[in-house]
C-alpha cells in the first residue's frame with residue numbers, strides 16, 4: 001500500500017491537478033491525504049465565502065476517498081519560509097507519505113510557487129515527488145502520465161463540489177479539464193491522462209500482486225470508450 005500526500009495552495013488546486021490520479025490511488029487501496037495550505041480567502045466570492053469553501057473542500061475530499069489536512073495559512077501571502085516548510089513536514093510525518101504530488105514550480109501564482117518550493121524542501125528525503133499542472137502553471141514539460149480514463153467522471157464530480165469556484169472562475173471549466181486529459185492521454189498513447197513532471201520518481205519493479213495482473217485486461221477494455 002502506498003501512502004500518498006497531495007499538496008495544494010488553495011481549495012480545488014489538488015482536484016484540478018491530480019484528482020483522478022488520487023481516485024486511482026484510492027481504488028488501488030492506497031492511503032490518500034490532501035493538504036490544503038490556505039482557506040482560499042482571496043478567491044472568487046467575498047470573505048464570508050471561506051467557510052463555504054472549506055465545506056466544499058471537505059466534500060471534494062470525501063468524493064476522492066481522501067483524508068484532508070489544512071495548513072492554516074493565509075491566501076496570497078505564502079512564502080517558502082521555514083514556517084511553510086514546517087506545515088508540509090508535519091503533514092508528511094502525520095501521514096508517513098512515500099509519494100508526494102504538488103504544484104509545478106514555474107507558476108504565475110506566488111502561492112503555487114511557494115507551495116512547490118516548501119514541499120520540495122520538506123520532501124527532500126522522499127524518492128517520489130511529482131508536480132502537477134495548474135491553470136496558472138507556466139513552463140510544464142510532463143514525462144510521467146497516469147491513465148485516468150476510468151476516473152475522469154469522478155474527477156469532475158470532485159470539482160463539482162467546489163461550486164463557488166466552478167461558477168465564478170473561468171479557471172475551472174469542465175470542458176477544459178476533459179480536453180486537457182485527452183491531450184495528455186494522446187501524448188502518452190492512452191485514453192485520458194493526468195500529467196506529471198517528477199522531481200524524483202523511483203519505479204517500483206516488485207512483482208505485481210496477482211489481483212493487479214488480472215485487473216490489467218479489464219482496465220485496457222475501458223480505453224476504447226473515450227471519444
Ligand SMILES: [Zn+2]
Nearest residue numbers: 009010013112
Ligand atoms: Zn491555487
